[in-house]
Amino acid sequence: MRIDHHPSEDILLAYAAGDLPESWSLLVATHIALCPVCRADVSTAEAIGGSLLADETPAVLSSDALAATLMRVQADDTAVEAESAAHDHATPPILPQPLRGYCGGDLDDLKWKALGRNAQHIPLVRGADGATARLLKIPAGQPVPTHGHNGLELTLVLQGSFVDGESRFGRGDVETADDAVEHQPVAEPGLDCICLAVTDAPLRFRSPFARLVQPLIGI
Amino acid sequence: MSTIGSSNTGADWNAVLCSVADQDREAFAALFNHFAPRVKSYMLRLGSDNAMAEELVQESFSKVWRKAGQFDPGRASASTWIFSIARNMRIDVFRRENRPELDPNDPALVPDAPQAADAMVEQKQTAERIGSAIAELPEEQRQVVHLSFFEDKTHAEISDYLEIPLGTVKSRIRLAFARIKASLGEDYGEIQK
Ligand SMILES: [Zn+2]
Numbered sequence: 001m002r003i004d005h006h007p008s009e010d011i012l013l014a015y016a017a018g019d020l021p022e023s024w025s026l027l028v029a030t031h032i033a034l035c036p037v038c039r040a041d042v043s044t045a046e047a048i049g050g051s052l053l054a055d056e057t058p059a060v061l062s063s064d065a066l067a068a069t070l071m072r073v074q075a076d077d078t079a080v081e082a083e084s085a086a087h088d089h090a091t092p093p094i095l096p097q098p099l100r101g102y103c104g105g106d107l108d109d110l111k112w113k114a115l116g117r118n119a120q121h122i123p124l125v126r127g128a129d130g131a132t133a134r135l136l137k138i139p140a141g142q143p144v145p146t147h148g149h150n151g152l153e154l155t156l157v158l159q160g161s162f163v164d165g166e167s168r169f170g171r172g173d174v175e176t177a178d179d180a181v182e183h184q185p186v187a188e189p190g191l192d193c194i195c196l197a198v199t200d201a202p203l204r205f206r207s208p209f210a211r212l213v214q215p216l217i218g219i
Numbered sequence: 220m221s222t223i224g225s226s227n228t229g230a231d232w233n234a235v236l237c238s239v240a241d242q243d244r245e246a247f248a249a250l251f252n253h254f255a256p257r258v259k260s261y262m263l264r265l266g267s268d269n270a271m272a273e274e275l276v277q278e279s280f281s282k283v284w285r286k287a288g289q290f291d292p293g294r295a296s297a298s299t300w301i302f303s304i305a306r307n308m309r310i311d312v313f314r315r316e317n318r319p320e321l322d323p324n325d326p327a328l329v330p331d332a333p334q335a336a337d338a339m340v341e342q343k344q345t346a347e348r349i350g351s352a353i354a355e356l357p358e359e360q361r362q363v364v365h366l367s368f369f370e371d372k373t374h375a376e377i378s379d380y381l382e383i384p385l386g387t388v389k390s391r392i393r394l395a396f397a398r399i400k401a402s403l404g405e406d407y408g409e410i411q412k
Pocket residue numbers: 003005006007031035037038039
């Protein structure tokens with residue numbers, strides 16, 4: 001698997017700093033499970049946080065802080081968290097963590113909802129910032145309904161692939177579209193294309209039918 | 220344990236944290252005495268009052284105790300690992316949101332390119348090099364990095380706060396990150412984006 005399209009460095013840094021809201025963070029965390037290059041960048045950015053912490057001027061703690069913490073630990077002594085258990089999947093799941101947890105299982109376990117034409121979706125997160133994360137399924141060979149944006153949209157491919165203009169997006173790739181872009185992604189033949197899509201504003205669909213159903217399906 | 224008695228700068232906190240994983244309370248006390256006042260500063264900067272900051276410190280270090288077995292010195296230094304725990308604690312408490320994190324043991328995870336056998340030593344060097352790279356950043360770059368990591372400010376908020384354009388904030392952060400990555404050597408990342 002070769003990944004050609006990555007999220008911007010800004011987004012990776014904001015994720016490491018803890019400034020990125022949940023919907024976007026879900027996409028970044030899922031991408032870095034598939035992309036060792038961005039995973040290394042996030043580790044480096046977290047090491048910046050570690051280095052700043054090491055250099056932080058110490059604040060004065062209450063004199064009983066350690067004792068109080070040890071009391072908490074003692075009260076809670078059974079709750080030592082082990083490494084996550086080894087999984088017994090014969091083949092690796094298609095959906096990596098943490099996405100699989102948000103979906104309640106892998107692809108076979110999902111309950112899709114209709115989204116216009118043949119497309120289907122599963123809403124996953126609506127963050128405090130208003131951004132939504134959803135799983136999208138576009139049948140192989142079909143176009144995604146034409147849409148522009150009121151804000152930023154990130155789309156991470158999990159299965160299959162799509163082509164948008166000159167660019168091709170396969171498993172692990174992230175397409176970044178802002179409000180300047182009106183695009184026409186088309187799923188390639190083969191497997192149905194399954195993506196994690198995060199948008200920070202309702203999509204503006206172009207077709208009158210899509211505009212009509214947009215309030216009903218809540219995207 | 221000899222590492223605990225040494226000065227703060229000389230202490231091998233990775234080794235101390237590994238001892239905490241073996242339920243060593245003396246090691247935990249040493250780790251707490253060094254890092255808890257720093258975590259409290261971090262929480263105070265992010266806008267909690269004194270009582271809340273104390274609470275968050277105690278919660279963070281309860282987590283440190285419970286999760287110490289997951290610490291892998293080949294992947295992160297002790298200070299980075301503690302930073303991650305404190306960061307996630309504040310997201311949980313201040314923002315009331317979940318923090319999506321990858322699972323390093325997930326069978327769907329695409330593994331790193333094979334690492335050198337001395338990866339553990341490398342991680343320690345990594346932390347040192349990043350520390351000196353940050354110290355050598357131009358002040359205007361160091362400032363935006365600090366605001367982003369330690370004051371919970373989004374890039375847009377930093378732009379308002381410093382009264383500079385958003386594009387300037389982003390380019391300073393990018394330049395800072397490029398310098399820090401450059402300090403880690405030419406083989407960084409292996410594959411070019
Ligand atoms: Zn990537």
